[in-house]
Amino acid sequence: MGKLVVVHSFRGGTGKSNITANLAALLACQGNRVGIVDTDIQSPGIHALFNLAPEHFKFALNDYLWKRCRVEEAAYDVSDIVLQHQPDAHGRLYLIPASMRTGEITRILQEGYDVGLLNNGFQQFMERLELDYLLIDTHPGVNEETLLSAAISDVLLLILRPDRQDYQGTAIMVELARQLDVPHMLMLINKAINQKDFAALEQRVASIYGVEVAGVIPLTEEIAVLGSTDLFCLLHPGHAMTKALLSVIGQITQTHP
Amino acid sequence: MNSIRLLFPLIFALEIVLAVSLTAAIGYNSQMREARETAAQFLVLISGMIEDQLDRHLSTPSSLVRNYAKEAQKRPGQRFVDLLKPPLVRHMIESFQTQVHVSRGMNLSFANPAGQNLMLDRRGYSKPVVKLSDAGKGGAIYWYPFAAYGNSREAEEVQRVDYDPRKQPYYIAAVSERQAIVSSIYFSPLVKGEPVVTVAEPVYDAQGQLRVVVSSDIDLRLISIYLQGLRLPDSAVVFMFDADGYFIASSLRQAVDPGGQAAKRNLPSILDNRNPTIRSTAESIRKQLGSFYIPEPKQFQFDGVDGRHYAYVTPLAGKFGLNWKFAVVIPETGLIDNLLQGIHSTVWVSLALLVVAIAVGLLTAAWMINPILTMGAVASAVEKNEMTEPPLPASQLRRDTRRRNEFGQLAQVFLRMINEIKARQSLLEAQLEQLRVEIDHEHTHTQVQQIASTEFFRNLQAKSKRLREERVRSAHT
Numbered sequence: 001m002g003k004l005v006v007v008h009s010f011r012g013g014t015g016k017s018n019i020t021a022n023l024a025a026l027l028a029c030q031g032n033r034v035g036i037v038d039t040d041i042q043s044p045g046i047h048a049l050f051n052l053a054p055e056h057f058k059f060a061l062n063d064y065l066w067k068r069c070r071v072e073e074a075a076y077d078v079s080d081i082v083l084q085h086q087p088d089a090h091g092r093l094y095l096i097p098a099s100m101r102t103g104e105i106t107r108i109l110q111e112g113y114d115v116g117l118l119n120n121g122f123q124q125f126m127e128r129l130e131l132d133y134l135l136i137d138t139h140p141g142v143n144e145e146t147l148l149s150a151a152i153s154d155v156l157l158l159i160l161r162p163d164r165q166d167y168q169g170t171a172i173m174v175e176l177a178r179q180l181d182v183p184h185m186l187m188l189i190n191k192a193i194n195q196k197d198f199a200a201l202e203q204r205v206a207s208i209y210g211v212e213v214a215g216v217i218p219l220t221e222e223i224a225v226l227g228s229t230d231l232f233c234l235l236h237p238g239h240a241m242t243k244a245l246l247s248v249i250g251q252i253t254q255t256h257p
Numbered sequence: 258m259n260s261i262r263l264l265f266p267l268i269f270a271l272e273i274v275l276a277v278s279l280t281a282a283i284g285y286n287s288q289m290r291e292a293r294e295t296a297a298q299f300l301v302l303i304s305g306m307i308e309d310q311l312d313r314h315l316s317t318p319s320s321l322v323r324n325y326a327k328e329a330q331k332r333p334g335q336r337f338v339d340l341l342k343p344p345l346v347r348h349m350i351e352s353f354q355t356q357v358h359v360s361r362g363m364n365l366s367f368a369n370p371a372g373q374n375l376m377l378d379r380r381g382y383s384k385p386v387v388k389l390s391d392a393g394k395g396g397a398i399y400w401y402p403f404a405a406y407g408n409s410r411e412a413e414e415v416q417r418v419d420y421d422p423r424k425q426p427y428y429i430a431a432v433s434e435r436q437a438i439v440s441s442i443y444f445s446p447l448v449k450g451e452p453v454v455t456v457a458e459p460v461y462d463a464q465g466q467l468r469v470v471v472s473s474d475i476d477l478r479l480i481s482i483y484l485q486g487l488r489l490p491d492s493a494v495v496f497m498f499d500a501d502g503y504f505i506a507s508s509l510r511q512a513v514d515p516g517g518q519a520a521k522r523n524l525p526s527i528l529d530n531r532n533p534t535i536r537s538t539a540e541s542i543r544k545q546l547g548s549f550y551i552p553e554p555k556q557f558q559f560d561g562v563d564g565r566h567y568a569y570v571t572p573l574a575g576k577f578g579l580n581w582k583f584a585v586v587i588p589e590t591g592l593i594d595n596l597l598q599g600i601h602s603t604v605w606v607s608l609a610l611l612v613v614a615i616a617v618g619l620l621t622a623a624w625m626i627n628p629i630l631t632m633g634a635v636a637s638a639v640e641k642n643e644m645t646e647p648p649l650p651a652s653q654l655r656r657d658t659r660r661r662n663e664f665g666q667l668a669q670v671f672l673r674m675i676n677e678i679k680a681r682q683s684l685l686e687a688q689l690e691q692l693r694v695e696i697d698h699e700h701t702h703t704q705v706q707q708i709a710s711t712e713f714f715r716n717l718q719a720k721s722k723r724l725r726e727e728r729v730r731s732a733h734t
Contacts, residue, residue, distance in 0.1 A: 193691065
């Protein structure tokens with residue numbers, strides 16, 4: 001059975017969507033069938049990394065939540081992007097985007113949605129497309145949807161930047177996840193400065209939170225420039241970011257649901 | 258510590274003062290040299306001019322005497338036994354008037370062995386006169402104006418003297434030499450004791466008997482008048498003297514004192530002249546040249562009582578056997594006005610230059626020093642880790658970076674260095690911050706409590722495990 005990996009960060013701007021997309025692509029490269037759900041309905045964006053233009057998708061997660069379609073109807077095969085870089089890859093990559101239509105976003109903000117339906121959706125998506133991994137790109141902060149996603153996750157990947165506000169917010173999320181008995185929590189530190197300190201930083205964060213730190217991604221100009229337009233890790237297999245994400249994948253694959 | 262703030266301007270100022278003083282000194286020297294050269298040229302010029310004039314004064318009497326003597330020799334029948342005979346006197350007046358209209362200084366005398374004397378004289382009087390005397394009749398000299406002679410028996414003036422031409426130095430010399438001579442200087446009663454030199458020529462008959470002595474005076478007073486009329490620079494003196502140092506004439510208004518006796522030895526020596534310039538020149542001539550016998554022109558300088566003088570002495574009219582010399586003396590004070598004017602101009606221009614040069618020098622010094630001081634201040638601030646302005650003079654440094662020279666490059670390097678230090682510092686701070694993993698547990702607890710106490714969370718908590726298990730189960734089925 002597939003693993004449900006929820007990618008979350010307490011604050012925005014941590015590079016969550018980017019990391020989710022790259023993790024998914026790397027998993028697909030390893031021959032896995034991978035799904036991504038963009039649950040950041042209020043500020044969607046992950047589709048851009050797969051060159052999926054909003055006018056090309058008929059249904060989105062919003063349509064499923066309002067029961068306009070079945071969940072698999074909102075899923076799009078974006079395996080091409082992986083095949084471009086690795087033509088012999090056997091993995092597949094599916095994406096359920098969130099709607100970019102402003103009306104849809106406003107409606108979600110005003111009316112909310114049935115969170116239980118979201119859980120079913122995840123399950124159906126995994127089952128019907130026989131996914132090995134389902135990656136959930138969440139909205140930052142703590143709300144019903146993120147708590148639900150965390151609650152049902154096999155792996156909760158917390159992304160944080162090494163600054164005071166992120167440390168504080170992440171502590172809240174870690175505690176809530178513990179209370180929800182999340183089976184496996186991982187931390188990934190992004191935008192860290194001074195690579196010489198990474199080991200110390202990793203150790204310090206792990207000991208404070210009591211959570212394993214799967215990797216540290218440095219703050220570099222090239223990621224800042226290329227990261228939001230392409231799948232960086234496919235282009236730069238030897239880069240520190242790719243290595244960190246492969247380390248995360250190593251941790252995820254060892255997890256037994 | 259010797260700050261460059263002081264050292265640089267000081268060096269600049271010193272260099273400038275040195276340069277300007279040097280220029281001023283060179284300027285002063287060249288002006289001095291120029292003034293001296295001018296003085297020398299001036300002396301030669303004046304001398305040449307005077308020499309020409311005096312030559313005329315001296316040569317005219319000589320040629321006049323020559324002409325009349327020749328004329329008398331051509332006419333052996335002309336008798337000079339009674340020089341005072343009116344027809345002869347009138348004839349002579351007419352002849353003199355027609356022939357001698359050149360100069361008012363001309364005079365002509367005829368003296369016969371009987372001691373009679375006839376003088377036709379145009380010198381310095383309101384009108385030409387004929388002067389008659391007869392030694393045999395007491396030797397008084399009767400003056401008649403040319404126009405009045407013969408109309409009136411009364412003389413205009415009578416000099417009650419015992420004048421005998423035969424006792425005059427020129428007569429004695431001419432008769433003893435039996436040829437044309439130039440007398441030595443003597444004080445002639447015919448011109449009321451003025452010093453003269455007489456050119457004379459005896460005329461003899463076929464038997465060798467003396468008929469008459471024709472003579473003409475060179476009047477030293479007239480030479481003095483001529484010299485006094487020269488336009489000379491202030492304090493410049495021209496004077497004449499003979500080979501024994503006796504004073505003849507000068508451009509100064511001083512009479513030649515006969516000293517009571519009409520003899521050469523009573524002529525005053527230039528060494529005893531009342532004028533200090535003439536006196537000191539005379540002393541200097543004697544000292545520098547050994548005697549007053551000056552065979553060729555000589556130029557020299559000497560220090561008199563009233564300062565330095567430039568002098569030029571030259572023999573004059575040696576061809577007449579006169580052995581006269583004349584000297585032109587210009588005291589430096591006469592030249593000093595021009596010189597001082599030049600020096601003053603040089604000094605003012607030098608001062609102005611000095612001010613301008615110092616101003617430019619100080620500006621240049623400031624231009625050079627300021628960036629160095631700024632960089633010094635920057636380095637000092639960086640050393641103390643004071644990276645904000647002030648004390649870090651960042652705006653001055655940025656201003657210096659706009660210079661298109663090595664200072665500008667240096668300022669740019671400094672600015673980059675400061676930015677690099679700042680960047681490193683903030684990086685270091687960020688690193689420290691990222692390692693400072695601090696969590697406000699109380700705050701976390703409160704927040705977690707708030708969320709955990711909601712119904713939604715409690716429900717979720719209750720069913721989360723079930724949801725996962727369901728998923729696992731459904732996956733297996």
